Amino acid sequence: MFIRGGNSFLQGDFKLNIQDLLKLAGVAIVVVGLALRLRTTLVVVVAALVTGLVAGLPLFSHEGFFQYLPYLTKPGQAGVINTLGKAFADNRLMTLFIITLPAIGLAERFGLQEQSANLIRKIRAATVGRLQIVYQIFRVLHGMMGIRLNGHPSFVRPLIFPMSVGAARASGSAPRAVASGSLTTDDTLAPARGTDPDGAAQTSGTDSVEKIKAANAAAENYGNFYGQNLSPAQAGVLLVYGVMQGLGLTVSVGDLVWYTIPVVAASIVLAIIQFRRLDRALGKMAEAKR
């Protein structure tokens, strides 16, 4: 058993020595490297190499022709590069989704996103808040199907935002002058550009519209982040599976999907609460304007 008393430090049970602290260099490299927005892949591999080397591992295992090379190997120890290679090969399953890309790509060419957009347009939500909830659930279903997608440029900007403004206008919770004119020409799926003749630029400038925009982006994130773990084909589930495997614990991908259900449920319930409050706040803002 692992459990120790809180006073173990005083008992001198263990000491953190310099060698041990140096091992955290890799963690520090990942944290600093990613915080500085350096190339992620490079940061991760440098952290791996540094961690291995400061822990006293040789570059290569002591085998084959490497054992004749000075400095690069140590007898009886696996090399960092060997460990990296083995781990990368063992974790190929994490990048297995590549094999699903041709089918999804071809489906996109034949209107997968357009048809998704058609479905979104059919949503008849009475209020802004309800529209966000329906959209969030729609994104959870995407995640379940294993579709990886950044919905901000493809759905939120061209569809959900104008539809939200339309819903706000219909329910009287956004000022007319602000909400008008944003639903007319904006139903193509072209990604939003910097110059934006008919949509966001024109309708900015009021607090209620700013709130609607924030809610649009949030609904996308909520649905995307929590819904994606409902599919074993998604990166999160496969990452957890692989990392736990590396730690000597075999978990089942089915169990991972199963145990994420309470979190998905909570993510939807909380969103319902937040978006209903948004509806009330928008209503009050419109009251105040009148």
Add this chain to the structure above:
Amino acid sequence: MMIGYVFSLETVYVLTGVTLLIFALMAFADRTNPRRLGSGLFWLTLGIIFMFGGVAPHWLTGLLVLFLVALDGFGQVGCGRVETDPVERAGHARRLGNRIFIPVLVIPIVTFAFALLFRRLGMDANRGALIGLGFGGVAAMIVCLILTRSDPLTLMNEGRRLKESMGAVNILPQLLASLGVIFTTAGVGKVIAQGIQQVIPGNNLFLLVLANCLGMTLFTIIMGNSFAAFPVIATGVLVPLIITPFGVNPAMAAIITLTAGSSGTLMTPMAANFNIVPAALLNMRDQYGVIKFQLPYALTLWSFHVLLLWLLIKIS
């Protein structure tokens, strides 16, 4: 015996490797890609690792990984332009309607069917699901070709378009899991675990769960990426201080820890793609407007994670 050989994980890896090889050849030939040599080499190398990773000596795979990362590190992986006409896509969408979802749905259905079949045959259902994912991808290709009456070249080219638009960062989960393995080999987890034990008594489950979720979220906020935080927290806190000593179901604890990190993603400007770029896309006055809206939601859901994990361990 023969069937077992065909329907194995290694076969699926080889199929994925072949797909990558085709992507690589197409990338080499793509004149619209300013980095076609680097891109082609990247997908080719990854394809080789997929096909031969099971049999190649580990030092060779390790060197190939360094080569992959060097290509990306020096900005040699780019993307070409495969364009389709939006009007044409809309026309197809009208013609095919909801049937376009069929090929996409084939993937989870086949995955699930394989898992059930493997369980039925008394084999590892987990392995079945992963193998099913691979064959689901292949089945989806066939269904999609029949449905759209398209040709294999277009199929592969569209796959490559999607792959290239995602970029080299696609291999990140695989790299992060490898980093986790090296952390474990080097004993990084032990150092973190010992550090935490100096502050928190090893028998106080609630405080350990709190530290686990807090660490996960703080790392995610700083790095902007919960996937990068997970291997560190799993090796340093979750497994040595919670799962092993308390005999906790590892799947349950691990997936809840991962999504505890998602609260961090909702709160950090470091996750620019999700929080800052949308604010710009929507021309928001306040570039942190999305984060401010998400903040109360993220904090509440985070607290829920702490309580859920603690309760599920308590009642099991």
